[in-house]
Amino acid sequence: MPETDLELLIRAARAAGAIATRYSGREAQRWDKPDGAGPVTEADLAVNALLEQMLPAARPGYGWLSEETEDNPDRLDRDRVFIVDPIDGTRSFAEGSLTWAHSLAVAERGVVTAAVIYLPMRDFLFSAATGTGAFLNDTPIRVSEPQTLADAHILAARPNLLPDHWIGRAAPVFQREYRPSLAYRMALVAQGRFDGMLTLRPSWEWDIAAGDLLLREAGGLCTDRFGTALRFNNNLPRLAGVIAGGTMVHESLSAALDPESTGFPAL
Missing domain, CATH: 3.30.540.10 (Fructose-1,6-Bisphosphatase, subunit A, domain 1)
Known part of the structure; x- marks a missing residue:
């Protein structure tokens, strides 16, 4: 074959x-x-x-x-x-x-x-x-489903918690951890070792394309920072960040983000 x-x-x-x-x-x-x-x-x-x-x-x-x-x-x-x-x-x-x-x-x-x-x-x-x-x-492998966001271990660089990104000028409570490879962060969430990940910076397609499918096939949700499904092979191969995790984690993080935030450079 x-x-x-x-x-x-x-x-x-x-x-x-x-x-x-x-x-x-x-x-x-x-x-x-x-x-x-x-x-x-x-x-x-x-x-x-x-x-x-x-x-x-x-x-x-x-x-x-x-x-x-x-x-x-x-x-x-x-x-x-x-x-x-x-x-x-x-x-x-x-x-x-x-x-x-x-x-x-x-x-x-x-x-x-x-x-x-x-x-x-x-x-x-x-x-x-x-x-x-x-x-x-x-x-x-399968994504995890913690009971509450406060229980969740989220992979995120520290600047993502800056108050300007969040409604009410305060990030929600969760357990923050970090790994340097963006692709590996997405794989770890797909594996269920961590409950979610987010990066609010504009992200190159090559960093996130493989992780997007891994997460979706592992039962998770994976979108840009505005909750829009990721689409690839764009003229400018850069997307508006990533939010990923099980349903509760993804929805909780998405709902807490300020859609008007300009804390990182625009695309």
Whole structure:
């Protein structure tokens, strides 16, 4: 039988891990991107080169969107597109952490249909395809459903709790924790290890595309900060943040956010 998109992404993610783990994070060459766009290492570029060769060769009709490739508007004319972050959590990689990830997705007409988030240093492979559920190393995963928001453990960077974001100028009460890779945060919520996550900053599609499908297939809700379903392969591949979790967590966080907040730069 022909290889499915998910099988292709899994094979590519493991190949990416084999490349990336040849580099020592602290010793890998590192550069800062222009305009404060963050760091990039030689490992990011090596993984990107592998994936850009491997994935389009297997699916020549698909478009390509990657953090480490200059954007080509031709992708906008394709029904299906690969959306790739070669290493999500580059700062963590450069610091020698274990929590960076490869994030790979296929979107069809704006909706993600196959997704993989792979942490090679921990051999955690999260995967999902439309209608088949979400998995961690072949074991089904499901979002958690705490009784109240106050009981919930939410992954969020500290600036998301600034009062300007919230109705009544106060964030709701919950247990805040943090992990540096946005893709890994979304996977952890899909797994049920944490009850929800939010980022209110504008977010690049390659950081969140794979996590969006994982969360939905794990029974969760995943939207932008305004409660709108995420759509991918946009002209500007950036979305208005992410709120994700089980039904109660998602609805509680959404209801508490001030829709008029301008605490972070507009898209």
